[in-house]
Amino acid sequence: MRKNFYITSKTPLRISFFGGGTDVDYFYKRLGGKVISTAINKYVYVTVKSQNIFFEENYRLNYSKTERVDKIKNIQNKIIKECLKYTKIKSKIYISTVSDIPDSTGLGSSSAFTVGLLKALYEAKNEKKTNIELAKIASTIEIKKVKSPIGKQDQYACALGDFNIINFNTNGSVKIKKIHNRKFIKNLFSKSCLVWTGKYKKTSKILADQKKNFKTNLKNLKEILNIATRVSKKVVLRNYSINDFKLSLQKSWFLKKNLSKKILNKNINNIIKKFENNTRSAYKILGAGGGGFLFITGGDHKNIVKKNKFTILNVKSVRNGSEIIYKNY
Known part of the structure; x- marks a missing residue:
């Protein structure tokens, strides 16, 4: 873990055109799934910053709400809580996020936030992760840890960018084909x-x-x-x-x-x-x-x-x- 850091990530939102509903596990594990989507020029920004000893709380979080807590288990934001647990970050930290577009608008903002937070946290840890790896981890956090009833197209669309065909195989693996037209x-x-x-x-x-x-x-x-x-x-x-x-x-x-x-x-x-x-x-x-x-x-x-x-x-x-x-x- 880096001792002192100030890091900001930028993650695109997405538009999904075809295949929505085939990226949930109860479908693709039977028949496979396929989504055609693109990242767009609207973004979620996540900032993480080390806190020094003069801050009373261990975790200061600014999103649509503000949280100041000392223990991860007391964090209300489920995505932040699970990302900190998954990355095993226990040092004092400040996390803030802003977005070009509000959440709950159908553009994959929760997944963009999850990917962007992981991107920044791993940078703070000085631990290299590819965007494919970040998408996989973000899917695990949102679906398995937070238990959101969602598929896993958004995490890959937001992490990878571009206009893609995303294939979900019955064994759970994901294959990406970029469209160059x-x-x-x-x-x-x-x-x-x-x-x-x-x-x-x-x-x-x-x-x-x-x-x-x-x-x-x-x-x-x-x-x-x-x-x-x-x-x-x-x-x-x-x-x-x-x-x-x-x-x-x-x-x-x-x-x-x-x-x-x-x-x-x-x-x-x-x-x-x-x-x-x-x-x-x-x-x-x-x-x-x-x-x-x-x-x-x-x-x-x-x-x-x-x-x-x-x-x-x-x-x-x-x-x-x-x-x-x-x-x-």
Whole structure:
């Protein structure tokens, strides 16, 4: 462990296009899983700093709340608690985080935070970890330690950056295929935006409901996997157009929205109705659903957004994954 340190990490949020729901262990352990996603130019920043003897508390934590505690077991933030336990850090430390976008918006912020915190903590320990290793550890912490009912696509998307096909094998291993068709990616994002639904939503209840209905959802999940597989093959071969992408996205969304009655609500339906008559547009709710952002691409979506005065977020795909942007030892 370094004696004196001040370290800040920067970790991208993500957009998931295809395969959501196939990255949970109760599915991929049976049939394998596949997700197509990208890191975006919105970030979570995590700072860790050594505390000297003049601070009374051992752990000072600043996130949406402030905690000052002496023992790890008394830390309320479950991710911070489990990351400190996993990395076996017992020295006095200050941890702070800020984000470009709030959590509970469907952009993978909790996983970005977990990855970014681990990145900074291992740097403080002077212990080298690849971003693949960080993604694996972050998955273990969120799923096994914190017991969040989530899959493990977000940890890899945020840790690695770029536009990827992420394969989840039945034995639990993960294989990444980066998409190098920058022309397609640039074209896609030039015709897309994120529409804010105006609601923040915790994913746990929706994902728990999906798991409860697994047998009923199995047919839809298999087809979601099939669509992701077909899209991945065409994207790799660079034999894929934006129109093909939109058609596949709409088919996948139709299947996803039926995985749980909690994915949609009156507010989201009212927004979607504005785009339904524009047959050239495709859309999907990001994350588990119930709120957050709606991804819209193609058609006359810009005029619809302007006419209805929707709040939007313009983003782009980025190549860099989690990284240290400041360090002082």
